Amino acid sequence: MNEEATEFFNWHGWVVINQRLNETTVNEARSSWIDLRKRCAQEMDVSMDAYRKEISQWRDLWTQGGVFLDLLNKHDQVRGVAQEGMDWLGVRLLHDHIIAKPAGKTNKKIPWHQDSMFWPVDLPGCSTWTPMEDVGIAGGCLEVIDASHLEGCEQPVDFMAEERWEFGDKAERVLLPVKAGSTILLHSLTWHRSSPNTTDFDRPVHIGLWIHPSARWRPDLVDWHPVNAHCSIESGHRLEGDMFPMWGEMEETHVPDIQIHEGTVRNGGISMFDASSILSRQISTILQKEGTLSSLLSTSAKRREVMEKTIECGVCLKDQEEEILDILERLYICHAAYVLHKARNVFNATYADWWRLAGETWAKALEE
Numbered sequence: 001m002n003e004e005a006t007e008f009f010n011w012h013g014w015v016v017i018n019q020r021l022n023e024t025t026v027n028e029a030r031s032s033w034i035d036l037r038k039r040c041a042q043e044m045d046v047s048m049d050a051y052r053k054e055i056s057q058w059r060d061l062w063t064q065g066g067v068f069l070d071l072l073n074k075h076d077q078v079r080g081v082a083q084e085g086m087d088w089l090g091v092r093l094l095h096d097h098i099i100a101k102p103a104g105k106t107n108k109k110i111p112w113h114q115d116s117m118f119w120p121v122d123l124p125g126c127s128t129w130t131p132m133e134d135v136g137i138a139g140g141c142l143e144v145i146d147a148s149h150l151e152g153c154e155q156p157v158d159f160m161a162e163e164r165w166e167f168g169d170k171a172e173r174v175l176l177p178v179k180a181g182s183t184i185l186l187h188s189l190t191w192h193r194s195s196p197n198t199t200d201f202d203r204p205v206h207i208g209l210w211i212h213p214s215a216r217w218r219p220d221l222v223d224w225h226p227v228n229a230h231c232s233i234e235s236g237h238r239l240e241g242d243m244f245p246m247w248g249e250m251e252e253t254h255v256p257d258i259q260i261h262e263g264t265v266r267n268g269g270i271s272m273f274d275a276s277s278i279l280s281r282q283i284s285t286i287l288q289k290e291g292t293l294s295s296l297l298s299t300s301a302k303r304r305e306v307m308e309k310t311i312e313c314g315v316c317l318k319d320q321e322e323e324i325l326d327i328l329e330r331l332y333i334c335h336a337a338y339v340l341h342k343a344r345n346v347f348n349a350t351y352a353d354w355w356r357l358a359g360e361t362w363a364k365a366l367e368e
């Protein structure tokens with residue numbers, strides 16, 4: 001980072017810092033992620049092939065120490081980019097994660113959004129986006145609307161609903177292909193998206209989400225966010241605690257006069273905000289048994305029972321047996337991965353597949 005980069009970031013809402021990490025660090029981060037993925041699949045007793053197609057996000061990597069902690073601890077790695085780009089004396093981590101779009105076109109698009117829509121805090125921040133492989137256009141690189149951070153935050157969008165695609169005549173879309181170890185700094189109000197990975201290589205990216213050290217916790221705005229579970233403070237108070245490490249100095253800020261956005265709106269049906277709890281309730285009702293999604297679907301006998309009921313009730317046809325069983329097994333992997341390792345399918349693809357095939361019809365049948 002230098003003054004020129006910071007100034008560019010202020011104007012555009014994004015900046016690319018080429019080769020921020022050296023090759024050794026990138027290789028170490030990549031192999032740590034590969035080991036983590038292997039260990040998770042083994043602990044779940046799921047084949048690597050099934051696991052890698054399904055699971056695309058791992059959280060709180062810094063808590064494991066090693067290279068992932070270094071990325072944040074060492075100013076000359078990713079954290080300094082956030083702190084200097086925002087021109088803050090200090091910076092706090094909201095959380096970190098790896099998102100890996102698997103090879104083989106199995107992933108979906110992440111639609112246009114602003115990150116602030118999904119952060120339970122009262123101020124904007126930024127994220128650092130650092131791929132561990134080169135990411136070109138075919139690999140699903142980031143795409144931004146230039147300077148869109150200057151226009152405030154809109155209502156949260158639901159990735160499982162319609163995508164926004166209108167940005168006015170003057171909007172400039174910029175694609176950001178980058179080399180491994182480069183860091184893209186993205187303002188949390190910049191509109192961005194990324195396309196499916198159509199290459200033959202998995203596309204892991206380390207993402208750090210950064211907030212101002214004085215930002216206040218607003219769980220009422222984003223009530224579904226997993227970080228809410230780590231907070232023991234009161235709503236409206238400074239977001240601090242063991243899971244939200246801070247570097248540098250504290251500067252006080254005022255509570256903004258205007259709320260950052262109006263909070264998550266749910267439109268009924270399924271949504272990315274509650275997909276797993278909606279499906280847990282649905283499968284529990286179908287089986288008339290208590291339990292979480294993964295406990296209710298943990299064996300092939302249990303999944304067969306759901307499949308048989310789905311056909312008996314006329315929700316699906318007899319020739320859809322295999323398709324239903326396949327989705328139920330994938331639902332099991334998705335939910336069990338979250339329970340065990342806080343890992344998940346960031347695209348909600350399997351929840352959406354179930355909803356399309358059977359869930360929506362089931363919901364109507366169960367209402368009657």
Ligand SMILES: [Fe+2]
Nearest residue numbers: 113114115192
């Ligand atoms: Fe994002």
